[in-house]
Amino acid sequence: MSYDGVGLRAVLRSAPFLTAGALVVPLLAGCGSDEKPSKPLAGQDIAAVTRDKVASGGTLKWAVDAVPETLNTFQADADAGTTRVAQAVLPSMFRLDANGTPVANPAYLESAKVIATEPRQVVLYKLNQQAVWSDGREIGAADFVAQWRALSGRDSAYWTARNAGYDRIEKIERGANDLQVRVTFSRPYADWRSLFSPLYPKSVMGTPDAFNDGARRKLQISAGPFKVEKVDTAKKDVVLTRNPRWWGSPAKLDQIVLHAVTRDQRVSALADGTVDLADIDVSDAGRIGLAGSRQGMGSPLRGGGKTSARKLRSWALAHGLGADEVKGDRKKLGKAISRYLKEQQELQAVEVRRSLEPAYTQLALNGSQGPLADERVRRAVARSLDREELAKAVLTPLGLPAVPVGSHLALSGQAAYADGSGALGDQDTGQAEALLADAGWVAGGPVKEERKGEKAAGSQNRKGDKGDKGEKKSDGGDDGAYIVGEDDKGRYHDSASASSEERPEKGEKDEKGEKHRGQGGAPGAYAPQGTAAPAGVVSRPLAKDGKALTLRFVLPSGPGSDTLNTVAERIAAMLQKVGIGTVITKVSDESYFKDHIAAGDYDLALYSWPSSAFPATDARPIYAKPVPAADGSVNVEQNFTRVGTDQVDQLFDQAAATLDEDEERSLIRKADSRIWAAAASLPLYQRPQLVGVRKTLVNAGAFGFQTPVYEDMGFLRKGAKVPAPAPEAK
Structure with a gap:
């Protein structure tokens, strides 16, 4: 599972794009003539400069x-790496602009248009006469x-993920000359x-063997x-180099190395120069x-006397050091803090570029x-x-x-x-309560006591559930499950998020001098798995x-799941x-x-789910009736909510x-409004796109909707400056 944004078509061909989640919809007709088109909520953030300001060379x-x-x-x-490689080395007849709209790619096309609709739809591609394979x-x-032929679905020997669109082609012919293709x-x-x-x-698509195996680890022609x-699996690298047969503007970079780095190691990799973009x-x-503001750079290790282990742990927790490092002895903790401070110095050469991904987080309801x-x-x-x-909880702080x-x-x-x-309507507690009452859910109704061996409410046996004996222990918390509640001051707590280092003992005063009542005390206090949440608002x-x-x-x-935890806790409340x-x-990411x-x-x-420029094709399997x-x-x-309609x-x-x-x-x-009305998939917010980038790297970063222009990426020429972004029109 990935929390990354990836190429839209690649994701939709394979497994869903997992990460965060959403809500509501109306019965809309077509766009009226006076309707204003929407605008992207955020533009690219790539330190855009003209090519003359980009140095030649570099990796x-x-x-x-x-x-x-x-x-x-x-x-x-x-996966996402596959998409990055394809974008840099292969032709694409169309690519996406800043609005997520497909536009003809002039490197390969002079034009492409529908030239007939009766008796059959015919599309004529006129290719760029300079376009050649390597x-x-x-x-x-x-x-x-x-x-x-490979993707039509007619030959099962080709191990294809999807055939949408190619299965509708009747024939492909040469046009008036070699540069024309009639579909x-x-x-x-x-x-x-x-x-x-x-x-x-x-050579890749021509035979099943070439398709199935020939392009898995190498592409001889681009x-x-x-x-x-x-492709160096030992070093975890895919190395791309300039194509000498490329007819367009020559690539500024000598090389692009796609290097595999786990999420929890990316800040360290940016700090030590292992990667420039992540x-x-x-x-x-x-x-x-x-690091950029030089805040929090003071070391707790300075001073005449030794800093107590408790204070070091407190400092380490406040600065986000890992749980293993925090739990170590004083010597190990001191080394971790020294390493952290060194990385903070190195991270001053890095900045965060931010936009919104062409993807949204949703709340899925299994119907x-x-x-x-x-x-x-x-x-x-x-x-x-x-x-x-x-x-607001997710995006405003960013x-x-x-x-x-x-x-x-x-x-x-x-x-x-x-x-x-509007097909569902805005938040309305009264309407929600009325719907629940109509469905037969009664406030204060009798609840049968669980008998020994019965599963707790909300944990019914479902397909894929191995039961109590076969269940693997989750690595997500003390017990793998917890109840979210609200305390008497309106603050949200959970029963698994705080470590023992953070929990004051019963009767001990916290940092504000308030006594902690210990387990079983205040609403929202820590409770074992299966304990009912304190009511708070609902008695x-x-x-x-x-x-x-x-x-x-x-x-x-x-x-990367912290944001999801925050959203889930607020939804639960x-x-x-x-x-x-x-x-x-x-549960673990793997499961x-x-x-x-x-x-x-x-x-x-x-x-x-990623948003596609082709929803009629790409979104259908996500919302199709099972x-x-x-x-x-x-x-x-x-359709993992398992709710759909004819x-x-x-x-x-x-x-x-x-x-x-x-x-x-x-x-x-109209289809969207009816998906809203089914209330199984509730879009919440567009996903933030946060990219750590070496400050000297230009024309790269948070790309938003737009397909990256790989030949323009590079490092800023000495003496050149990145222009300040123009103010957005209101």
């Missing part, structure tokens, strides 16, 4: 999660044909611009500003910001069984949430626009975007048929106000998707089949 070391398992983006295990051969119809479709296809991006040479020099989490961004199988309960959950508050996402299928700035949350929990309304909220526990209890269960999201072993979960398979199982495709499926099919762009947008918006 850019770029952190990725792992060395890609494959360099073929059309295989199921393609072996000298012209890019042409033979490459288009080989890719179509004829058997059925109309609105998202034809999504095809042949990237385009692989016929056609971009860079080429693949080598996606980072909120805590790392804060640390880099402190396959349990209380959330009732649409009224799902709607009540939605009406209980203040999405604006959740967006200086980013805190605007709730209003669509499942597009983001602000994209042509299809419109706020559809009587909701119950039905002898069972309390308690939902199991599953979260990942690995690096909001639900508590209407009588819905939550048990937060933390989060496979054993819980994909297996349906959760009630509530937070993860992210259907019974021949073996008796249910095929959910990528009407939504029909709207997607209609949108994919129209060549009228206004009609397509109208159909996409």
Whole structure:
């Protein structure tokens, strides 16, 4: 599982893009003639300069999660690293602009347009006459044909992840000359611009063996500003070097090295120069910001006498040192603090560039069984949430626009975007309570006592659940699960987040001189797994048929999950106000998707989906109605909430089949409003994009919607300066 932003099509071809989560929608028709298009909430932050200010030469070391398992983006295990390689070394007929809109790529295309619709849709590609593969051969119809045949789905020998769009092609022919390619479709296809991006040479696509194995660890032929020099699994590197046959503006950099670095090691890698560019989490961004402002640089190790171990631990905790380092003896702790301070000095050469990813965080509600199988309960959950508050909690501290996402299928700035949350309505406690009452959940109703061997509410046996004996112990907290509550001062606490070093003993005064009442004391105090949350606002929990309304909220526990924890705690507190209890269960990153999201072993979960420029194609499997398979199982495709309708499926099919762009947008918006109405997927906020970057690196950083321009990346020429950003128009 990754908390990274990745290439949209690559993610949607494989597993879902997991990380944070969301809420509401309206019944919108088409875009009116006087409707103003939306704008991106945040632009690129890449220290943009003209090419003359970029020095020639140098190596850019770029952190990725792992060395890609494959360099073929059309295989199921393609990842973010695969996408980065493809963008730098292969042709793409279209790339995304600053609004997330596909535009023709002039390096490869003179033009591409629909030249006929009857009796068949025909698209004519006119290729750039300079466009050649690195072996000298012209890019042409033979490459288009080989890719179509490989991805059409007609030959099962090709191990493809998806065939969308290619399965609608009837034939591909040479046009009036070698630079023209005519693509004829058997059925109309609105998202034809999504095809042949990237385009692989016929040597990769021409045979099943070449497709399945030939491009997994090497690409001998390329056609971009860079080429693949080598994949070094021992050093965890993919090395890209300048392509001498590139016809466009020559790459400024000699090399781009994609280097695998785990999330928890990225600040150290930026400090020691192992990498120059890395996606980072909120805590790392804060640390880099402190280094830049020179705050918090004072050492607790200075002074005549020895600093006590307790004070050193307190300092270490306040500065975010790891739990293992904090728990060590005084000598080990002193070394960790010295290393931290050295890194802070080195991090003064690094800055954080920030934007918003083309992805949103959502709250997923598993509607396959349990209380959330009732649409009224799902709607009540939605009406209980203040999405604006959740967006502010995540984005405001980062200086980013805190605007709730209003669509499942597009983001602000994209042509299809419109706020559809009116299909559910805004936060309204009264309406939420009325929906719950209508569904039969009664405040203060009788709750049957659990018998020995019975599972706690919210932990029902589901597919993939091994039961009590087979359950693996979670590494997410003391017991793997905890209840979120609110104390008598309105502060949120949880039963697993504080270490023993932070917990005052019973009766001991805290830093403010207030006595701590110990376990079993104040509301929100630490409690063992399965203990009911202190009511706070709600004095009587909701119950039905002898069972309390308690939902199991599953979260990942690995690096980068702090933001999710904050969001989950706030959601739990909001639900508590209407009588819905939550048990937060933390699981390892490795099992989060496979054993819980994909297996349906959760009630509530937070993860992210990328926004696509082609929602009619890419979003359909995410919201498709689950259907019974021949073996008796249910095929959910990528719809992990397991809630769908025939009407939504029909709207997607209609949108994919129209060549009228206004009609397509109208159909996409109607589909979105009905997805909102089903209340199984609740978009919350656009994900922050935080990138640690060496200050001298330009034309790189937080790219937002836009496809990176790899040939323009490099290091600032001596004496040149990055211009100050222009003020945004209001």
